[in-house]
Amino acid sequence: MNINMRFFEHAERNNRSFYIYDLKATAGETVFDAHWHTEFEILYAECDGMVKLDAKEIPLAKDSFVFINTEQLHQTVAYANGRIFAMVFDFELLAFNNKDFCQTNIINALKTKSSLFPQCDSLDEALCEEIKRLLKSIIDVYYSNTPGYELKIKCNLYEIIFLLYSGGKFISYEKEKHYPLAQIDYVKKAVAYMEANYPQPVTIDDLARCVSINKYY
C-alpha cells in the first residue's frame, strides 16, 4: 500500500485534519485491507475495482466515488491498474463556531451519525456528476499549493453536503439500524480485541468470549 499522507492543517495534526491518501491500485490486488475508523472517508477511483462496505459490495469504475460513513468496515480490491484517492476527515473540520441551523441540523447530525451519506446508486446522474466535479476539484486544489486551498476544500465539502441535504438524500440512522450487521460487529469486536492485546497470542476461546458467542459459531 503506497500511502502518501499529507496533513490538511500542519498546526492541527490530530483528528481534525483533512488527509488525502493517494493509493496505487494494481489489477487483482487488494488496495487496502478491511479496517474502519471514526473518521469519515470518501473514495475517488480512477480505475475499476470493488469496495466492500460492511456486508455490501460496491463496484468502482473510473471517476466513481464511494462514501464511507464513520465506523463502516471497508476494504478495496482493484480490477485494473490505476489510482484511488481516499479523503479522510472528522466532521469537526466542518463545525461552525456559531450554533446556527447549519451547525445544529446539518453538521452535527453528520457528526453524531443521525444522518448517513448515501451511495451513488441512490442519486440521479446529474447529482453524481456534480459531486464528482466537486471531489476532483478537492483533489486538484489539495495538491496545488494554492494559498487558502484549505478553505476551498471546505467549500466543496459544504457544497456536496448542501446538494445531498437539499435533495433529501441523507439516510437517517433510524432506517439504517435495522440492517443486519451483527456478524460485522463480531468481527470488529474481535479485531479490536486482538489489536488491544497485541503482541500477546490470542486464542479462539478468548475471541469467542470477547464477542460473547460460542467458539463453534
Add this chain to the structure above:
Amino acid sequence: MNINMRFFEHAERNNRSFYIYDLKATAGETVFDAHWHTEFEILYAECDGMVKLDAKEIPLAKDSFVFINTEQLHQTVAYANGRIFAMVFDFELLAFNNKDFCQTNIINALKTKSSLFPQCDSLDEALCEEIKRLLKSIIDVYYSNTPGYELKIKCNLYEIIFLLYSGGKFISYEKEKHYPLAQIDYVKKAVAYMEANYPQPVTIDDLARCVSINKYY
C-alpha cells in the same frame, strides 16, 4: 426605503444573522442615506446608481457589486429605477469552531479588519464575473426556501473569500490606514453623538466639542 428584512437563522436573530434587504431604487432618489455599522455588507445592483463609500464614489451598473467593509460610511443614490440588494452579516457567521488555518488566517483576519475587501475595479473581469455569479446564487437561494439554503449561502461566501484570498486581492489594513479619513471620522463621531443624545437638541458647540475641532472648521 422598502426594506424586506428576513433573518438567516430564526433562532439567532442577533449579530450573527445573515439578512438581505431588497431595496427599491427610484431614478434620481436616495436609496439609503449615509450610515455605517459593524457588520459587513455587499451591495448587488440591478440598475445604475452611485455608492459613496467614505470619501470615494463608486458607480453602480446593472449586475455590479460593491463590498462595504465594516464601519465604512456608505450612501446610495439611484440613477434609474430598479432594485438593489444589500446583504448584511457579521463575519462570526462564517467562523469555524476549529482554530485551523482557515479560521486563524482568513476568517479572523476579516473579522478583526486586518484584511479588507477590495472593490471590483481592482479585480480582473473573470474574477468579477465569478463573484457576480456567486452573489446572484446567494440571492436566489435566499428567497427559494430550499432546505439547507443557509449552508449554500455560507458555501458561496467562502468561495468568494477563497477567490479573493488565493488571488492575493484582500487589502491589508496597513496599506489602507494612511487613507485620509479624518473628516469622515469627524462626521461619524458627530452623528453618533446626535444619536446618543436624541431627542435632545444638539448645538454646533456640542458637536465641535465632541469631535474636538473648532466649530468654524
